[in-house]
Amino acid sequence: MLDFLLRLADPSTVGGNILIYAFVITCGLALGRIRLFGVSLGVTFVLFMGLAVGHFGFVPNPTVLGFLRDFGLILFVFFIGLQVGPSFFSSFRSGGLELNGLALFGILLSVALTVLFAFLMSGSIDLAQMLGVYYGAVTNTPGLGATQEALSELDYAGPDIAVAYACAYPLAVIGIIGTAILIRKVFSIDLAEEERLWSLHETEQNAAPITFYVEAANGYLEDRTIEVIRKVINRPFVISRRYNEAEGLVSPGPKTRVHVGDVLRVVAQEENKEAIVAFFGKERTDVDLTSEHSPVSRRIILITDPSVNGQRIRDLHLANYDGVNVTRVYRAGMEIFPYRSLHLNLGDRLVAVGPERALNRLAGVLGNQEKKLDHPNIISVFVGIALGILAGSLPIALPGIPVALKLGLAGGPLIVAILLGRYGPSLHLVTYTTNSASLMLRELGIAFFLASVGLAAGNGFADAFVNGSGLLFMGLGFLVTVLPLVAVGVAARLIFRMNYHSIVGLLSGLTTNPPALAYAATLSEKNSSAVAYSTVYPLAMFMRILSGQIVLLLFWTSVSG
Structure with a gap:
């Protein structure tokens, strides 16, 4: 029976690829329902299930893996954008300057820590690997890809920075959610009261x-x-x-x-x-x-x-x-x-x-x-996704940057979806989607994305621990994740008196982290963190992609040397 199942899960076949994904997502979602200390990881556990399955060699075809990872991420961010689009610009006028200011502060702090750790650990890891840690710590896959392209243009021949990314990523998800929990405990926040205050604020604004x-x-x-x-x-x-x-x-x-x-x-x-x-x-x-x-x-x-x-x-x-x-x-x-x-x-x-x-x-x-209204307008969805991919693929040339910048497959569709959600009706574009259909596609997208990341990182994750660098990557990544988030969260609460649900959305958007947003959605029936997430996400995505290449430009001698 075991031999039969192993043959059935052959990644060289279509059925084998589907079976691997079905197993990872099913078990991940089931285990994600388990609560520890009153907290469950929910869909985020799919990532860890993927790491386990990938470690034992059950890795789907690389083409299938890359397609489902990117398509899942596109689906998730696109429907998030459609949901928050109508209120995105009004929220930017009312509180977006504060949110984006805090996000920029957090990004600069995380970049500074990355450069500092790279110089302090120069005998163990180089700057390129530290950038892999950085992108794993902020869970930004498009930024990792952009940095890999930049390194290729600079003829970098060192270790693959994706390994450092794979080691830092899992603990980063825990760090983001853990920071949100820490802030809630430190400030003794009542979730129900915060949701009531958030609803009252929204009522006043609208x-x-x-x-x-x-x-x-x-x-x-x-x-x-x-x-x-x-x-x-x-x-x-x-x-x-x-x-x-x-x-x-x-x-x-x-x-x-x-x-x-x-x-x-x-x-x-x-x-x-x-x-x-x-x-x-x-x-x-x-x-x-x-x-x-x-x-x-x-x-x-x-x-x-x-x-x-x-x-x-x-x-x-x-x-x-x-x-x-x-x-x-x-x-x-x-x-x-x-x-x-x-x-x-x-x-x-x-x-x-x-x-x-x-x-x-x-x-x-x-x-x-x-x-x-029970039949969603699929044409508008795929037209929007196509426009988002085009927008994400447009090169943005800046003086002094060795390669053109791109928003990628996450930033492009999100920005287009926000614009469609806000201005689509004015252009007579039907962007309405039933709530159940939107939730279904979002959950499907994030499940495929997390499963793909986990499966792809399984082997590299294990090998890094064998040669001893895995723990170092994880530890440095955890610091790069948590320290800026704690600073931003404390400042948002103490200085700006920001609502807790908005803080969680800010932290999720600051790290461009869909799993953290999925966790935030479990804290409120109104998904109140989504507005803050979408407000800072475009700026955060652009700056994350840009920051790695700027670091390479400024400190390239450390890499090439």
């Missing part, structure tokens, strides 16, 4: 609209249309209902005229309430125009028609729907005020009020067929 009633007591308003009143006040608001004794309750449109004494139900952002109330003349807190017998209906309409994707609210021409008003837009769990310039996305849920027949007409235009 304030949901409020509803209130006003009475038209200003004589200027007599017989003015709502369209004219909105221009005079110059504040965004929606009047969803109007009541007076002569006409009763109606759902007004832009051309509806207001009379003194009318009671109006207004939807607006809280900061605009005072100005709106002051202009109309009086706030009413003793009325409710949403009774069951109201001739005005309220409905939530789902956008499922691709032709609506990217249109603005104004493009719906609501004035043609007999008094229909859109009062709110729900997107990705957020409640958004329906500005006339707001771009609509596939999957948005619109809260609309008005006559039943008019609401039915609007629902027909928007689609409102939930089953249509």
Whole structure:
């Protein structure tokens, strides 16, 4: 039976390659569920399972190994980018300068430690090997590849730096997660409270609209249309209902005229309430125009028609729907005020009020067929991935750098995905993917990536320990991993009073580490670390790729000598 299984796992066959991956991922995920001291590594354990299997010689075909590693990483970062894209730029304005400043500080500190250790250990390892340790310590595979290319251009003939990378990488994953746990213990952080504060901060940054009633007591308003009143006040608001004794309750449109004494139900952002109330003349807190017998209906309409994707609210021409008003837009769990310039996305849920027949007409235009969203738009996904690979492959020539810089297969797709998530609807590109499909592809991608890294590093990892350099690589790598992260984490908490979930995302993005982000996702049901991760990841990826080549440029004599 054992001989049969060994023949079946032959890496020269398609079935053998698939069987090896299936075994590593299955066992890794199963063992990753085991909790030690209240902590489980989750999908990260796939990496260690791959190391064990690779050590015993069950290594897939190198072509298959490289393809699944890179494709898995692309899938993971691409769907992370699509998820955080809509909020990426707003988060950069609100806290991105602090996050990226801390990330840059951490990168410079890790590079300085790498150079310092290379000179201190010059009798044991050279600078090139120390750069292998550095990239393993920050778990940056694209940077390792870029540095190997640079070394090739410089005719470096020393030991393969991938061995040092393989030794440093496993302990680096533990170091990143361990640093996050250490910060939580040192500052006695309550995860539930941190998540509540994070949600409160997000609510403040993306304030949901409020509803209130006003009475038209200003004589200027007599017989003015709502369209004219909105221009005079110059504040965004929606009047969803109007009541007076002569006409009763109606759902007004832009051309509806207001009379003194009318009671109006207004939807607006809280900061605009005072100005709106002051202009109309009086706030009413003793009325409710949403009774069951109201001739005005309220409905939530789902956008499922691709032709609506990217249109603005104004493009719906609501004035043609007999008094229909859109009062709110729900997107990705957020409640958004329906500005006339707001771009609509596939999957948005619109809260609309008005006559039943008019609401039915609007629902027909928007689609409102939930089953249509069950089928993800695969075309947009692969177009985005193709553009990401192209972006990552573009050479960036800088004066004095011996080889052109590249963002690689991780940085390119991530940046393109963020841009598509933010601007895709404006260009009428359908980037909507169901949450279940996105999670499935992300988990599949990270599992393939970790299994591939572990399987490839198995032999080199063991050989390094046989010749005695493995422990040295691991120890130096652990210091390069942990010391900058502790400094950044402490500074983020003490100086900037940063939320713990944002700190974990910062640390994961600083080390460009998808496994650490996968661990961070287990700390919060809202995946609150993803925004900080995506905010610093592009800068961190670029600087990691750049830093190795700059070190070679500045200290090449140490390598060649």
